[in-house]
Amino acid sequence: MxxxxxxxxxxxxxxxxxxxxxxxxxxxxxxxxxxxxxxxxxxxxxxxxxxxxxxxxxxxxxxxxxxxxxxxxxxxxxxxxxxxxxxxxxxxxxxxxxxxxxxxxxxxxxxxxxxxxxxxxxxxxxxxxxxxxxxxxxxxxxxxxxxxxxxxxxxxxxxxxxxxxxxxxxxxxxxxxxxxxxxxxxxxxxxxxxxxxxxxxLRGNTDIDVHVKALHHPVHSGQYGGPILDANTLAAMLIASMYDEHGDLAVPGVASEDPIGGLQRDMDEATVRTDAGIVDSYRLAGTGSLAARLWTKPSVTVIGFDAHPVEGSFNVISPETTFRLSLRTAPNQRPEEAQEALAAFMVEHAPFGAEVWVDKLDNGMxxxxxxxxxxxxxxxxxxxxxxxxxxxxxxxxxxxxxxxxxxxxxxxxxxxxxxxxxxxxxxxxxxxxxxxxxxxxxxxxxxxxxxxxxx
The missing domain is CATH 3.40.630.10 (Zn peptidases)
Structure with a gap:
């Protein structure tokens, strides 16, 4: 033929x-x-x-x-x-x-x-x-x-x-x-x-809502601030604990992969910085090829956070908060597996014994x-x-x-x-x-x- x-x-x-x-x-x-x-x-x-x-x-x-x-x-x-x-x-x-x-x-x-x-x-x-x-x-x-x-x-x-x-x-x-x-x-x-x-x-995707609670009700920040950290700060500490000193995601059970079929050409950092509108002082997080970091390594983004707006804020310790994490998973990992690992990590790394619980949301392979x-x-x-x-x-x-x-x-x-x-x-x-x-x-x-x- x-x-x-x-x-x-x-x-x-x-x-x-x-x-x-x-x-x-x-x-x-x-x-x-x-x-x-x-x-x-x-x-x-x-x-x-x-x-x-x-x-x-x-x-x-x-x-x-x-x-x-x-x-x-x-x-x-x-x-x-x-x-x-x-x-x-x-x-x-x-x-x-x-x-x-x-x-x-x-x-x-x-x-x-x-x-x-x-x-x-x-x-x-x-x-x-x-x-x-x-x-x-x-x-x-x-x-x-x-x-x-x-x-x-x-x-x-x-x-x-x-x-x-x-x-x-x-x-x-x-x-x-x-x-x-x-x-x-x-x-x-x-x-x-x-x-x-x-x-x-293509990376997969999974979402979770993480709830952090330190108090049963709000209290005055001047009277109790110091030994009691507000829920937003505790949430920030919990979020930061997902990363190592290089900015790589370090959550056991969340997989990382190399580019499928091998890397023929890495992404150009200058182009990525320009296209994404990155400020000059920001240093890109993570290690390895830029392509792997963008294509096949996992990434987590805080896509929602319940906190009091700056406008109208006052001196009170926030008793609890909720934030939503969107995890882009390595192409071959089952999103349910990555979701379970991320949820377990959140609960296990609760700062200072704060109450932490997780709602598991949607998954996409x-x-x-x-x-x-x-x-x-x-x-x-x-x-x-x-x-x-x-x-x-x-x-x-x-x-x-x-x-x-x-x-x-x-x-x-x-x-x-x-x-x-x-x-x-x-x-x-x-x-x-x-x-x-x-x-x-x-x-x-x-x-x-x-x-x-x-x-």
């Missing part, structure tokens, strides 16, 4: 690229903000548009409404298939059609819902996340046309930006329709607009790519052919819970996480954009990959 020549695929994508960009412009204009109602008419229109565009490239696509776990109506989803040979491998293409809100349009340099090209980038809400993923799938299928040698199934979700509450019931309900050998999730990004990447891992899978090697090869440079794989410090759920439901499928974003994409932020040269190369990559997967 002869592979399509790279230059033939490139020529087809070049000829179709105006259409691909036009699809993206129309998608931006739909304002498919799921936060305004996942069941609303504007989300149904968005799903219908995506189904129509996929139909134009040969997919038998339809719009289906999902249901939440409690049975209430859920998101408008797009599903479909293109079967070329019952004996050929099957590839599931995933993207999502909902986008983030625009709280303040004045923070944008362009109209967020009018696709606007400046230099080599197309600006607009959803241009990268994840209209770009939809455009990649559309472009790749159009490029292959009658030369497509794998069966295609598609799932374009309508509530990814809302945490995918109906994702699991929907997948379970359509399990046979989504069953596949390879799953391509086009919702991540590349090392840069010029250097492609596979996403090798991490994910790690199989670097030795045949599909992984095909993807790396396709990326290098399309971009003209070797890929630099990267992890993600964040969590995308539906990816490990896909892997759980379809354990035999190889999951590849690709995507249209790059460090300048500003997904979820003002002035979101996509690199048009990178988009073109991403389309070429996916077309080449689908062609390779036929073997």
């Amino acid at each position: 002869a592979a399509l020549p790279v230059e033939e695929v490139r020529s087809r994508v070049e000829a179709d690229f105006d259409r691909i960009v036009n699809v993206l412009n129309k998608k931006i204009a739909l304002q498919s903000i799921s936060a305004k109602g996942i069941t609303a008419d504007h989300m149904k229109r968005s799903a219908e548009f995506v189904a129509e565009e996929l139909s134009k490239v040969g997919v038998n696509a339809q719009v289906v409404q999902s249901h939440n776990p409690n049975g209430t109506p859920g998101a408008w989803e797009v599903i479909g298939s293109k079967i070329v040979d019952e004996n050929a491998p099957t590839v599931l293409l995933y993207a999502h059609h909902d986008v983030q809100p625009v709280p303040d349009a004045s923070a944008w340099n362009t109209d967020p819902f009018v696709g606007t090209v400046i230099d080599t980038r197309l600006y607009g809400r959803g241009s990268a996340d994840d209209g770009g993923g939809i455009a990649i799938h559309s472009g790749a299928l159009q490029a292959l046309g009658d030369d497509l040698k794998v069966n295609i199934k598609v799932f374009v979700e309508g509530e990814e930006e809302m945490g995918s509450p109906s994702f699991i019931p929907f997948i379970e309900e359509h399990k046979d329709e989504f069953d596949s050998d390879v799953i391509i999730v086009a919702d991540s990004g590349n090392w840069s607009a010029e250097i492609p990447s596979l996403t090798t891992s 991490g994910w790690a790519m199989d670097p030795n899978a045949e599909a992984t090697k095909d993807a790396m090869e396709a990326m290098e052919e399309a971009f003209g440079v070797a890929p630099v794989n990267k992890g993600e410090g964040g969590s995308i819970p539906f990816i490990p759920e896909l892997q759980r439901i379809f354990p035999k499928a190889q999951v590849l996480v690709t995507g249209p974003e790059d460090p300048k994409a500003n997904a979820h932020s003002p002035n979101e954009s996509i690199s048009l040269p990178s988009l073109k190369n991403n389309v070429i990559t996916e077309a080449l990959l689908l062609d390779k997967l036929a073997k």
Whole structure:
């Protein structure tokens, strides 16, 4: 089975690229903000548009409404298939059609819902996340046309930006329709607009609420301060006890990992400092590669703290407080295991015998790519052919819970996480954009990959 020549695929994508960009412009204009109602008419229109565009490239696509776990109506989803040979491998293409809100349009340099090209980038809400993923799938299928040698199934979700509450019931309900050998999730990004990447891992996530109590009621800080520490100070001591002198998390039972598949290139500290807006005097915490600290080592953030505001404060010792910890777990650790270890550590390290108890909250599993899978090697090869440079794989410090759920439901499928974003994409932020040269190369990559997967 002869592979399509790279230059033939490139020529087809070049000829179709105006259409691909036009699809993206129309998608931006739909304002498919799921936060305004996942069941609303504007989300149904968005799903219908995506189904129509996929139909134009040969997919038998339809719009289906999902249901939440409690049975209430859920998101408008797009599903479909293109079967070329019952004996050929099957590839599931995933993207999502909902986008983030625009709280303040004045923070944008362009109209967020009018696709606007400046230099080599197309600006607009959803241009990268994840209209770009939809455009990649559309472009790749159009490029292959009658030369497509794998069966295609598609799932374009309508509530990814809302945490995918109906994702699991929907997948379970359509399990046979989504069953596949390879799953391509086009919702991540590349090392840069010029250097492609596979996403090798995602951290998991678990949350706990920690309650600290020293007194049965408030008392005057002048009369009792000294031997009695206020609950906020005790909480601060408890939080600080999680770290060693280098700033590494040192909680027994919370795992740490090296970058999946090995570290090809470390993150640039100057870039990270600039992108995160770090003050000049701050020294980065932790040891080891910056990539590992951001991708595969665990991290804890205090995301909520019950304390009296400065405004209106008075001289009293706070008797008790509660704070919420969000723990990003190493990709392969079960979040329940890490949650149990963190909760036990909190109770065992109660400062000065204060009462400490923990409420265990939500868990989300991490994910790690199989670097030795045949599909992984095909993807790396396709990326290098399309971009003209070797890929630099990267992890993600964040969590995308539906990816490990896909892997759980379809354990035999190889999951590849690709995507249209790059460090300048500003997904979820003002002035979101996509690199048009990178988009073109991403389309070429996916077309080449689908062609390779036929073997």
